[in-house]
Amino acid sequence: MIQESEVVTRKVQSVLTVxxxxxxxxxxxxxxxxxxxxxxxxxxxxxxxxxKETEIYSLWKESGYFNxxxxxxxxxxxxxxxxxxxxxxxxxNGDLHLxxxxxxxxxxxxxxxxxxxxxxxxxLPGKDHAGIQTEAVFTKLLEKEGKSKWDMGREEFYxxxxxxxxxxxxxxxxxxxxxxxxxxxxxxxxxxxxxxxxIIYSTFYKLxxxxxxYRGKRITNICPHCKTALxxxxxxxxxxxxxxxxxxxxxxxxxxxxxxxxxxxxxxxxVATTRPETMLADTAVAVNPKDKRYKKFVGKKVMLPFMxxxxxxxxxxxxxxxxxxxxxxVTPAHSPIDYEIGLRHKLDVVNVINEEGKMTGPIxxxxxxxxxxxxxxxxxxxxxxxxxxxxxxxxxxxxAVCERCKTPIEPIISKQWFVDMKPLAxxxxxxxxxxxVKVIPSGQQKALEHFLNNIQDWCISRQLWWGHRVPVxxxxxxxxxxxxxxxxxxxxxxxxxxxxxxIKGTGNVLKGDLQPETDPDWKGKPSDLxxxxxxxxxxxxxxxxxWPFSTLKGLGGDxxxxxxxxxxxxxxxxxxxxxxxxxxxxxxxxxxKVPFHTVFLHGLILAEDxxxxxxxxxxxxxxxxxxxxxxxxxxxxxxxNESLPGSNVPLREEKIKGNxxxxxxxxxxxxxxxMNAEALGLKSLRSADVPLNSDRIKKTEEHVERIKKYIESYxxxxxxxxxxxxFWHTYCDKWIExxxxxxxxxxxGSKERSSSIAELVYIxxxxxxxxxxxxxxxxxxxWQELKKIGLADGILMVEQI
RNA sequence: GGGUGAUUAGCUCAGCUGGUUAGAGCACUUCGUUUACACCGAAGGGGUCGUAGGUUCGAAUCCUACAUUACCCACCA
Numbered sequence: 001m002i003q004e005s006e007v008v009t010r011k012v013q014s015v016l017t018v019x020x021x022x023x024x025x026x027x028x029x030x031x032x033x034x035x036x037x038x039x040x041x042x043x044x045x046x047x048x049x050x051x052k053e054t055e056i057y058s059l060w061k062e063s064g065y066f067n068x069x070x071x072x073x074x075x076x077x078x079x080x081x082x083x084x085x086x087x088x089x090x091x092x093n094g095d096l097h098l099x100x101x102x103x104x105x106x107x108x109x110x111x112x113x114x115x116x117x118x119x120x121x122x123x124l125p126g127k128d129h130a131g132i133q134t135e136a137v138f139t140k141l142l143e144k145e146g147k148s149k150w151d152m153g154r155e156e157f158y159x160x161x162x163x164x165x166x167x168x169x170x171x172x173x174x175x176x177x178x179x180x181x182x183x184x185x186x187x188x189x190x191x192x193x194x195x196x197x198x199i200i201y202s203t204f205y206k207l208x209x210x211x212x213x214y215r216g217k218r219i220t221n222i223c224p225h226c227k228t229a230l231x232x233x234x235x236x237x238x239x240x241x242x243x244x245x246x247x248x249x250x251x252x253x254x255x256x257x258x259x260x261x262x263x264x265x266x267x268x269x270x271v272a273t274t275r276p277e278t279m280l281a282d283t284a285v286a287v288n289p290k291d292k293r294y295k296k297f298v299g300k301k302v303m304l305p306f307m308x309x310x311x312x313x314x315x316x317x318x319x320x321x322x323x324x325x326x327x328x329x330v331t332p333a334h335s336p337i338d339y340e341i342g343l344r345h346k347l348d349v350v351n352v353i354n355e356e357g358k359m360t361g362p363i364x365x366x367x368x369x370x371x372x373x374x375x376x377x378x379x380x381x382x383x384x385x386x387x388x389x390x391x392x393x394x395x396x397x398x399x400a401v402c403e404r405c406k407t408p409i410e411p412i413i414s415k416q417w418f419v420d421m422k423p424l425a426x427x428x429x430x431x432x433x434x435x436x437v438k439v440i441p442s443g444q445q446k447a448l449e450h451f452l453n454n455i456q457d458w459c460i461s462r463q464l465w466w467g468h469r470v471p472v473x474x475x476x477x478x479x480x481x482x483x484x485x486x487x488x489x490x491x492x493x494x495x496x497x498x499x500x501x502x503i504k505g506t507g508n509v510l511k512g513d514l515q516p517e518t519d520p521d522w523k524g525k526p527s528d529l530x531x532x533x534x535x536x537x538x539x540x541x542x543x544x545x546x547w548p549f550s551t552l553k554g555l556g557g558d559x560x561x562x563x564x565x566x567x568x569x570x571x572x573x574x575x576x577x578x579x580x581x582x583x584x585x586x587x588x589x590x591x592x593k594v595p596f597h598t599v600f601l602h603g604l605i606l607a608e609d610x611x612x613x614x615x616x617x618x619x620x621x622x623x624x625x626x627x628x629x630x631x632x633x634x635x636x637x638x639x640x641n642e643s644l645p646g647s648n649v650p651l652r653e654e655k656i657k658g659n660x661x662x663x664x665x666x667x668x669x670x671x672x673x674x675m676n677a678e679a680l681g682l683k684s685l686r687s688a689d690v691p692l693n694s695d696r697i698k699k700t701e702e703h704v705e706r707i708k709k710y711i712e713s714y715x716x717x718x719x720x721x722x723x724x725x726x727f728w729h730t731y732c733d734k735w736i737e738x739x740x741x742x743x744x745x746x747x748x749g750s751k752e753r754s755s756s757i758a759e760l761v762y763i764x765x766x767x768x769x770x771x772x773x774x775x776x777x778x779x780x781x782x783w784q785e786l787k788k789i790g791l792a793d794g795i796l797m798v799e800q801i
Numbered sequence: 802g803g804g805u806g807a808u809u810a811g812c813u814c815a816g817c818u819g820g821u822u823a824g825a826g827c828a829c830u831u832c833g834u835u836u837a838c839a840c841c842g843a844a845g846g847g848g849u850c851g852u853a854g855g856u857u858c859g860a861a862u863c864c865u866a867c868a869u870u871a872c873c874c875a876c877c878a
Contacts, residue, residue: 047840232874244878273878286878320878328878337876398877447805447873454803454874574873604872641826642814646806648871652813654827661840672837717815721825733842740836 048667050631053777057177059784065798066184068120068563074798075118083114084122084566086548086595087183088579089191091130092165093137096175097613098605098651099572101623104181105639106602106716107570111182112773113711116801122563124551125176125183127169129192131467131540132234136226136404138164138466154465161466162192178627179636180776182797187555191543192468195554200543201471203590205511208472212420213460215485215509219332219339220416220459221409223402224357228463229416231539235400235409242397245276245380246325246390249285249302252310256300268302269294269313270390272324274397275334276383277375279304280363281352282311284330286341289315291326305388306364306379314345333413349413355463357410372410415482417461417470417536424585425452431594437584439599440714441645444573451577458582460539467537476505477532483507504530545582548595566596573601573646600714602639603647610650621651633775634659640720640774662724663778666771669732670782673760676743677791680757684790685765689758696735700763704770704801711773723771731767736760761791769801 064070072079085107090100107123115121138161139149149157169190176183189196207213221230250268251257257267264270269285282304287294294313301310311330318341319328332342333351342349352361359370367375383389400409429452431437432445439445461470474481476492483495484507492507510531543550548569552560565587569580580599587595606612607619614620626635637659642649682689691697703726710719739756746752765786772779779796786792 046838271878275878324878330878335878337878441806443805450804451874577873610871644815647814648807650813652827655813657840658826661838664840665838668838668841670837675837713817715817718817721815725825732838736837737842744836 046668046671048631048664048778048781050627050633050663050777052781053178053180053627053632056777056780056784057180059780059795060182060797061177061185063795063797065115065795066123066182067186068122068184071115071120071798075120078118078800079120080118082122082563083111083119084124084563085111085568085570086551086566087123087125087181088569088571089126089128089189089544089547090172091133092127092169092172092190093130093134094168094172096172096623097620098623098626099613100172101175101179101635102602102605102639102643103570103572104176104179105636106600106643107568108179108181108776109636109640109711109716109773110568110570112776112797113801115182115797116769116772116799117708118800121182122187122566123181123183124187124189124563124566125173125181125185126189126191126547126551127165127172128540128544129165129190129467131462131464131537132226132228132230133404133540134161134165135464135466149465157465165190165192175623178632179623180632182776187551187559189551189554191540191547193554195556196543196550197468199550199553200468200538200546203546203586204471204538204542206590207419208509208511212423214418214420215415215482216418216457217413217415217485218418218459219334219336219411220414221400222355222412222414223405223407223409224355225405225407226402226464227355229414229459229461230402230409231459234403236403237398238401238406238408239396239398240408242274242395242399243276243376243380244272244274244324244393244395245383246270246272246392247276247279247305247329247383248388248390249304249311249329250388251297252301252303256297263293266390269297269327270325271327271329273329274395275372275376276379277359277367277370277372278331278334278352279329279379280306280359280367281331281333281350281361282307282329283332283342283347283350284311284345285313286316286319286328286330286345287313287326288319288321289317291319291321294327305383305386314341314347316341316344334411336411339411339413351413353410353412355410355412355414415485416459418457418459421455421458421585424589425455425581427588428452428581428584428594431584431588437594437597437599439576440601443646444576444599444601448576448581451581458539460542461536462539463535464537467540468543470534470536470538472509472511472534474505474508474532474534475510475529476503476507477530478534480505480507481509541578541582544579545586546590548583548587549591564591564595565593568598568600569596570600570602572604574604576601598714601645603643603645603649605643606648606650608651608653610648626653626656630656630660631663631777633663633777637662637720637724637775640716642717644717645714662728663775665728665732666775666778667782669727669736670764670768670785672736673757673764674785674789674791677757677761678789680743680753682754682757682761682791685758685761689754690762691755691759694759696759696763699730700766704766707770708801720774723767723774727767727771731763735763761786765792768796769799772796772799 060066065074068082087107088103090096111121111123142149152160204213221232221235222228223230248266248268248270251260260269261267271285273279285302287298289298297313298315300313302313303309304311318337319326330338330341330347332339332347332349334353341347350361352359352363353372354360357372359367359372359375367378370378380389380392401407402409429449432449439448479501480492480495480503483499484492492503495501496503548566549560549564552564569583571580583595611619634656638656642655707719707722710716710722739760742756743753746756768779768783776797783792783796
């Protein structure tokens with residue numbers, strides 16, 4: 001009689017002598033474990049333990065083969081053309097999210113594959129200083145500590161922000177290593193690294209010398225909170241409650257007034273606006289030329305309340321007859337669309353809002369210094385008192401807000417540095433046509449062409465403290481230089497007359513390594529010269545747009561000559577225009593060659609419910625959580641399967657779990673093969689033992705070729721699917737079972753037995769190699785186990801396929 | 802308004818340049834205490850490929866229109 005919980009060991013007769021332990025539980029025998037008597041001492045763990053990943057990563061790193069120079073030594077004559085990917089530098093102000101690790105998974109797959117096919121491979125890592133974003137993050141951090149950047153001063157702020165970034169970077173690098181990124185850490189760079197600065201600057205100078213950079217007056221998004229210009233991409237849309245005010249602008253001529261009174265019940269044209277305070281800067285009223293209501297008044301004038309100024313009524317096709325009253329008050333200084341109308345009709349530009357969002361300029365004293373909202377309320381009240389307010393509607397409308405602090409942006413005319421990108425864009429259009437660059441998926445290539453064909457001038461200046469300073473000095477001061485731009489026909493002598501300020505310089509910009517501010521004894525400074533350094537910073541994309549060549553040039557030596565151009569740019573598709581396009585344009589402009597021949601865009605990772613992941617929604621998932629639970633290989637495989645070019649993929653944990661099962665399958669099948677190989681006394685894989693003509697080996701060779709083709713044509717999903725299908729359902733389910741039988745039927749110690757097991761080991765190794773780029777950790781772990789019993793050498797990472 | 806995609810099994814998605822009976826993972830049903838693995842194995846159910854036309858010997862695949870949907874750009878007085 002067997003008692004509950006009694007352990008029973010049963011000896012099983014087979015190739016190996018195996019004892020199986022069962023425990024009697026609830027009326028059943030439940031298998032506890034099998035004990036391989038032949039090598040009980042060397043029992044390998046039953047499931048792949050992903051905490052081993054750190055160890056495996058160190059093995060790779062210590063080998064030195066992340067460095068392509070070392071790879072060249074190893075490969076010797078067999079070394080083919082190098083392969084390179086400038087890794088997109090993540091922002092140095094926070095942790096990585098699943099999108100970053102997705103990119104790394106693809107970059108690393110390509111890197112590992114090329115390394116295993118004879119190409120010394122450079123995956124060049126780095127971090128981006130991310131100007132405005134980091135400044136916002138760090139400023140908020142300071143505010144929490146009760147500090148302010150304004151008290152701290154520019155230099156101290158820069159210093160502390162730099163230290164902050166350095167701290168954040170180490171965290172990010174840990175995660176980069178966990179996904180298995182085989183990057184050359186000896187070449188890791190930060191975009192603000194002093195080695196890169198000169199290269200960034202020389203690009204600016206080249207553009208400036210060739211007349212492609214100019215300082216211009218433009219309507220620009222200004223964030224009154226951050227006090228800087230913002231690119232459109234730095235803004236987002238938000239719905240807010242607002243007002244829609246209908247205001248009468250009376251006609252100048254008595255005759256028109258009475259006619260208007262008859263027609264509409266008011267003595268003038270009624271305009272509708274969401275921002276009454278901007279009326280102080282109006283310089284025209286515009287109507288659609290086809291609008292019958294206003295046709296006869298075009299060319300006449302109306303009086304602008306508060307300002308006692310006559311505004312012309314102009315006709316412009318852009319005006320929508322249906323919106324509001326069909327008559328638009330034109331405020332060129334504070335509305336982008338009005339600015340365009342102003343340009344077409346040569347209207348005056350009057351600035352009444354400053355960069356802090358306060359009323360300013362030639363307006364009645366009582367409004368000066370008011371915030372825009374306060375001013376709007378006052379104006380509406382006063383208009384009502386004057387009988388010029390028709391009605392107010394409460395509406396909901398979308399406004400642009402600062403992406404970082406959510407403050408509504410003010411469109412303000414200001415002077416900024418611009419790059420004329422048209423000539424650069426034309427070059428890339430040519431390259432696309434010639435096939436020097438291709439984009440995967442091809443639909444995005446069309447989008448890129450469309451963008452390049454309609455390219456706008458690029459505002460590269462930001463009023464920040466964090467980033468690269470625009471490297472110019474103004475002879476005679478910035479004010480004089482800007483005055484010259486506004487008054488091209490006047491001589492600088494008139495500057496003093498107009499402004500009452502002395503002229504101490506030529507009014508030009510100077511380049512070069514001048515340090516007049518920090519070096520009071522600056523030699524060569526004439527006493528009558530005043531040099532003012534530019535305080536604006538570059539847009540972050542201006543430096544990251546040079547990443548593929550600035551890094552290699554900055555590293556010095558013959559890095560640039562050896563490794564430029566790179567091969568692939570692998571990134572998310574939402575930054576195709578902002579980053580990829582600019583890398584292409586600046587890269588070709590500076591070096592004459594496109595920086596890479598292939599742009600591969602992976603999909604966007606969404607939250608489980610299909611919405612966009614964002615910290616504010618709280619639906620983000622930490623990569624660390626996934627690594628801990630399922631291991632890096634499982635996550636990688638999920639990316640390859642799901643994050644296809646041009647798609648958006650919701651995160652599916654069950655799928656990652658399924659991949660974890662596959663990782664375990666590899667581990668266990670290998671464990672079985674290893675145990676048998678050892679038990680059968682297979683000491684090495686001499687070629688004589690391996691039946692190279694066998695059907696199974698031939699099929700394996702075909703399989704490997706097929707996977708290679710998939711990788712080379714960037715069809716990673718098919719590769720990932722096929723390695724799984726082949727290993728699991730052909731190798732494990734069919735061949736291992738077949739060979740089990742063959743071995744047990746062959747006489748002990750026979751040649752057939754050793755040949756069979758050798759075949760099994762050989763095919764396993766071939767599979768490990770081709771699976772390695774997809775799932776580097778488990779394959780390397782198995783390889784190292786094989787190595788322990790003499791069936792493999794070195795490390796799998798540099799094994800050649 | 803302009804651009805680029807997507808629509809295939811209950812769910813998430815593959816299916817290259819048109820060619821056997823349309824696939825995978827997960828989920829589901831039935832069976833299984835085998836010398837690796839239950840994170841396993843065997844067998845199975847489930848789809849008129851968004852709709853309507855067209856090209857073709859042949860269409861999930863190419864063309865046209867429509868519907869639904871996602872993203873990007875521009876704009877919203």
